[in-house]
Amino acid sequence: MKKLLLIRHAKAVHDTSYSDFERPLKHSGIRDATAIAERMKSESIIPQLLITSPSVRTQATADIFSEHLSISKPTQNEDIYEAGQQDLLHIINAFEDKYDFIGLIGHNPGISQILNYFTGEFHEVSPGTAGLISFEVDDWKLISQNTGTLTWFSSPKDN
Secondary structure, X not given: OEEEEEXXXXXXXXXXXXXOOOOOEOHHHHHHHHHHHHHHHHOOOOOOEEEEXXXXXXXXXXXXXXXXXXXXXXEEOHXXXXXXXXXXXXXXXXOOOOOOEXXXXXXXXXXXXXXXXXXXXXXXXXXXXXXXXXXXXXXXXXXXXXXXXXXXXXXXXXX
């Protein structure tokens, strides 16, 4: 069985003095990411590996999760930055099978689209939201449309 944790980066500033790639997290985004990470830790939802877009806001979100979950520093994948559903599918299908539980930190609309694609369910994925999807397969390359079950979902709005 494979498990995929999809995380949308936490709230970031919308200051025009930053490029989109360089936008840092807001204080509320740091607080929200910390709260979701702590919620995950209390429920023993701890991925073996985190893979993140290299943008400042996703890297900061990933660092909060890795610190609070006591896991290795996140791996960056530049293809996640502007990835849509099909791009994310290719990235996920290429994950190494030695990992059974991976967390992916990215951006909307891609994160919302791929969650819907895998589960057939629509959920609002606001900044800082995390969703855990389970797949009854042993190879990442076998994951495709409607093959996953959403087993956990948490949003900062749930606080």
